[in-house]
Structures are given as C-alpha cells and as structure tokens.
Amino acid sequence: MWNVVLSSLVSGFTHLTWQSSFLIFLGCLLLYLAIAKGFEPLLLIPIGFGVILGNLPLAGLAASDEGGVLNIIYKAGILTEIFPCLIFVGLGAMIDFGPMLANPSVLIFGAAGQFGIFLTLLLALALGFSRPEACSIAIIGACDGPTAIYVTTKYARELLPAVSIAAYSYMSLVPIIQPPIMRALTTKAERSVVMAYGEKKVSKRVKILFPVVAGLITMLIAPMGAPLMGMLMLGNFLKESGVVGRLADVSSGAMVNIVTLLLGLCIGCSMLGGNFLQWQTILVFILGLAAISLDTVTGVLLGKLMCVLTKGKINPLVGAAGTSAFPMSARVVQKEGQKANPRSFLLWHAIGANTGGQIGSVMAASVMLAILAGIGIMPTP
Amino acid sequence: MKDWAFGLTMTIAGMGVTFLTLYILTLVIRLMDRIYPYREEKKDKGS
Numbered sequence: 001m002w003n004v005v006l007s008s009l010v011s012g013f014t015h016l017t018w019q020s021s022f023l024i025f026l027g028c029l030l031l032y033l034a035i036a037k038g039f040e041p042l043l044l045i046p047i048g049f050g051v052i053l054g055n056l057p058l059a060g061l062a063a064s065d066e067g068g069v070l071n072i073i074y075k076a077g078i079l080t081e082i083f084p085c086l087i088f089v090g091l092g093a094m095i096d097f098g099p100m101l102a103n104p105s106v107l108i109f110g111a112a113g114q115f116g117i118f119l120t121l122l123l124a125l126a127l128g129f130s131r132p133e134a135c136s137i138a139i140i141g142a143c144d145g146p147t148a149i150y151v152t153t154k155y156a157r158e159l160l161p162a163v164s165i166a167a168y169s170y171m172s173l174v175p176i177i178q179p180p181i182m183r184a185l186t187t188k189a190e191r192s193v194v195m196a197y198g199e200k201k202v203s204k205r206v207k208i209l210f211p212v213v214a215g216l217i218t219m220l221i222a223p224m225g226a227p228l229m230g231m232l233m234l235g236n237f238l239k240e241s242g243v244v245g246r247l248a249d250v251s252s253g254a255m256v257n258i259v260t261l262l263l264g265l266c267i268g269c270s271m272l273g274g275n276f277l278q279w280q281t282i283l284v285f286i287l288g289l290a291a292i293s294l295d296t297v298t299g300v301l302l303g304k305l306m307c308v309l310t311k312g313k314i315n316p317l318v319g320a321a322g323t324s325a326f327p328m329s330a331r332v333v334q335k336e337g338q339k340a341n342p343r344s345f346l347l348w349h350a351i352g353a354n355t356g357g358q359i360g361s362v363m364a365a366s367v368m369l370a371i372l373a374g375i376g377i378m379p380t381p
Numbered sequence: 382m383k384d385w386a387f388g389l390t391m392t393i394a395g396m397g398v399t400f401l402t403l404y405i406l407t408l409v410i411r412l413m414d415r416i417y418p419y420r421e422e423k424k425d426k427g428s
Contacts, residue, residue: 101414104407111400118392125384134388205417206410213413214406221402356403363402367395375387 015057019273027051027268040172043145046261047165050268063270074266078160081153083263084146085231090256091146091358092235093248095326097210099352102200105306106318106349110356112302113322114364116141116294120287127283132156132377135368137284140167141291142361143174143325149263150228151365154379155372161271162281166288174328175335177289178320181296182336186316190307191340193315195349204242211236218363224373225366232362295323299353314349321350324357 007014030048034041053061053070060068063078077083100107117138124134132155139151140163148167152160170177183191215233219226238248303319317337321329330350337346373379 101410104410107403107407107410108400111396111403114399115396118388118395121391122385122388125388131384131387135391201419202414203417203419206413209413209417210410213409217405217409218402221398359406360399360403363399364395367398368391371391371394 012057012059017057017273019277020055020057021273023055023271023273023276024052026271027055040168042257042260043168043264044172046264047168047268050265051271052268053265054269054271055273061269062272063266064272070265070269073262074270077259077262078149078153078266078270079157081150081227083259083266084150084153085227086259087146087256087263088228088231089235089238089251090253090259091326092211092232092237093239093252094256095232095236095239095355095358096351097236097355098202098207099348100355101202101206101210103349103352105314106352107356107359108306109299109302109319109322109353110324110358110360111322111363112319113295113299113324113353113357114142114360115298116291116296117361117364117368119294119298120291123290124287127287129283130156132372133159135372136163137287138291139163139365139368140170140284140288141295141323142365143167143171143292143295143323143329144358144361145171147228147324147361147365149267151368154369155377157380158275159280159284161267161276162284163288164267165271166285170288170292171325171328174292174323174325175332177292178296178329178332179336181293182300182317182320182332185297185300186304188340190304190316191337192344193307193312194341194344195313195315195318195346197345197348204240207240208237208242211240214359218359218366222363222366222370224369225362228362229359229366232358292323292325296320299323315344315346318346318349318353321353322357322360324354324361326354326358327351329357330354 027048030044033039034044061070063074065071120141121134121138124137136152136156139148145167149164152163211233218229299319299322303316306314307316317333321333323329333350334347337344
C-alpha cells in the first residue's frame with residue numbers, strides 16, 4: 001500500500017527526462033530575462049511559464065496533450081490563426097500612422113526592411129530546408145511575431161515553437177542587434193544629418209480614410225494576407241474614427257492583453273524537450289538573426305541612397321526603422337542619431353518608417369503565401 | 382521548379398510587390414493630403 005502511495009507521489013520526478021528538465025530550466029531563464037532584464041516581459045513571462053507547464057511530466061499541459069486545457073486553447077487560438085489576427089486588431093488600434101501620413105516618403109523604408117526575409121529564404125533553402133519550412137523561417141525577418149506565427153502555422157507547424165520564440169526574442173533584442181550594423185554602414189557625418197522635425201499636420205479625414213483606402217489596395221493586391229491586413233486596418237479605423245472609443249480601448253487594452261497571455265502560454269507549452277532540442281532549432285535561431293541583421297543592412301543602404309538622392313535631407317539611420325519591430329527600431333534610430341548629433345531628432349521620421357514596416361511585413365508575407373499557393377503548396381489543414 | 386529558381390522568384394516577386402504597393406500608398410497618401418489638406422480646427426464660438 002505504502003509503496004503504491006510513494007510511487008504515485010514521486011512519479012512526477014521519476015518521469016522527468018533531461019530534455020524536459022532542460023526546458024524547465026529554459027522557462028525559468030525566460031522568466032528571469034523578462035523580470036530582471038526587462039526583455040519583452042509581456043510575452044516572455046507567459047511563454048516562460050508555458051514552457052514550464054508544458055514540460056511537467058504527467059501534468060497533461062503540453063500543447064500536444066489531447067484534451068488538456070492548454071491543448072484546447074492551442075487548437076482554438078493558434079491552429080485556427082485567430083490569435084495572430086486578434087493581436088493585429090489591437091496593434092492597429094495602438095498604431096498612429098500620423099508620422100507616416102505627414103511624410104509618406106519614409107513609407108518606402110518599410111519595403112527595404114523586408115529584404116532580409118527573402119535573403120534568408122535563399123539561405124534556408126541552401127541549408128536544405130523544404131520550401132514551406134524556409135518560408136516560415138525567413139518570415140522571422142518580418143520582425144513581427146503575429147505574422148511569423150500566422151505563416152508558420154499554415155506551412156510548418158513543427159517549427160512553430162522555434163520560429164515564434166526566435167521572432168519575439170529578436171524583436172526584444174533589436175536595441176542590441178541593430179546599432180553595430182548601423183554604425184558599421186554609416187559615417188559619423190551621415191549619422192549626424194538633421195532632418196526637419198515633423199511640423200506638418202495631417203487632417204482628420206486623411207487619418208480616417210487611410211485604413212480603409214490602404215486596406216482595400218493592399219488586400220486587393222495580395223488577398224492571402226487579408227486576414228492580417230484587414231484586422232490591422234480595422235483596429236486603426238476603430239481608433240481614428242473617433243466614435244467607438246470603447247471598442248478602440250478594449251482592442252488596444254484588455255483584448256490584446258488577454259490574447260497575448262494565451263498566445264504566449266500556447267507557444268510555451270508547445271516547446272517540448274523532445275521536439276525543441278534539435279539542431280534544426282539552432283539553425284532556425286541563426287537564420288532568424290541573419291534575417292533581422294539583413295533587414296537592417298538593406299534598410300540603412302536604402303537610407304544612404306535616399307540621402308544622396310535628396311542631397312543630404314534624409315538621415316540614413318531612418319532606413320533601419322523599416323522593420324516592423326514597433327516601436328523598438330524607431331527608438332534605436334533616435335538614440336543612435338542623438339549620439340552622433342545631439343541636435344538631431346529622428347524619432348518622428350523613424351516612427352513613420354516603422355509603421356511602414358508593419359504594412360511592408362504583411363505585404364511580404366502575403367506575397368509569400370500567394371506564391372506558395374500558386375505553385376500548389378497548400379497550407380496544413 | 383528547382384529550389385533556387387523558387388527562391389529567386391519569391392525574392393523578386395516579394396520585394397517587387399512590396400515596393401510597388403508601398404509606392405502606390407505614398408501616391409495615395411499625397412493625393413488624399415491634397416484633397417483634404419490640414420486646416421486649423423475652428424475655435425469654440427463662445428470664446
């Protein structure tokens with residue numbers, strides 16, 4: 001009798017493997033990074049806790065444990081792609097397109113900031129990843145967690161934990177990854193360029209019309225990305241219309257917070273020792289880093305070109321904000337600009353490029369999905 | 382389609398469409414700004 005009681009009491013310990021122990025340690029490390037270092041705590045805390053819960057033996061809390069509470073949330077929110085779409089509604093309600101509307105030239109940086117996606121796609125193909133896997137890894141370069149999750153859920157679910165962790169980790173590491181590249185590619189004189197501060201104002205009508213018009217154009221060009229673009233523009237329209245403050249507030253507040261919590265938990269509990277601790281995961285992380293670095297390189301290079309074409313009116317650093325790591329990239333640009341020239345205030349322009357990056361990343365993902373579908377590679381049902 | 386051809390097609394089409402779309406959006410924004418330029422909000426009549 002006592003043997004049975006004792007064995008059932010210690011069964012959790014006896015079923016621990018070194019892989020699940022390592023993942024539990026990793027979950028604790030994510031919690032530490034979130035709390036002590038302030039790395040994306042809103043995401044890393046649910047993810048870290050999800051990793052711990054998912055790797056507890058016999059608890060039935062892994063994403064793959066059929067019928068478990070987190071399995072139900074995982075299937076309902078991630079596999080159906082509802083969570084990324086809802087996050088985009090919240091994101092849209094938080095974004096102010098004003099700086100971009102006041103200076104639309106910076107929108108083009110939002111395209112340059114996506115180059116890393118496609119260069120990484122070529123690298124991933126060269127390393128032997130299949131086409132759907134290569135696309136899912138490359139989309140880390142979008143610097144946009146929900147977009148990365150959306151594409152990976154459709155085409156390479158086995159890579160979802162690695163891709164989503166890489167996407168969110170690198171987003172939080174943008175202040176560490178981007179500055180050395182920005183400094184290496186520009187001279188001090190280029191970094192010191194002062195751009196006219198955003199005095200130009202935009203009418204309320206333009207702000208209201210933009211999400212509708214831009215949404216229609218982008219969704220007609222690339223309908224595969226309509227679920228993401230449509231939700232982004234819906235969120236922004238709620239905010240700019242000015243007549244549904246309650247909906248805008250709940251989208252950018254309570255709703256996005258709840259979805260972020262559940263999304264983080266689901267990602268965490270899908271990181272299981274057996275399927276996460278593989279060489280493939282390390283390759284995904286290396287390629288993800290390459291993607292974000294290449295985004296920065298191409299953004300800054302376009303910035304240099306624009307600087308020459310406009311005879312020194314554009315600071316090349318603004319190009320680095322063309323990624324959709326919002327608003328981290330814009331803050332990095334502002335900081336680097338001020339280091340080179342304390343009279344330089346680039347934040348306004350960088351925020352414009354950064355919001356352009358949001359649109360650019362969804363466009364790049366939409367084209368990717370359209371081409372995959374076009375050549376007959378269908379999403380996982 | 383070979384993987385390289387697939388990758389290059391994706392790169393050219395992806396970057397081409399992204400640049401083109403954002404360029405179209407810049408034109409649309411400029412057009413909207415011309416049609417509805419910013420005007421100072423009217424002050425409260427009572428003041």
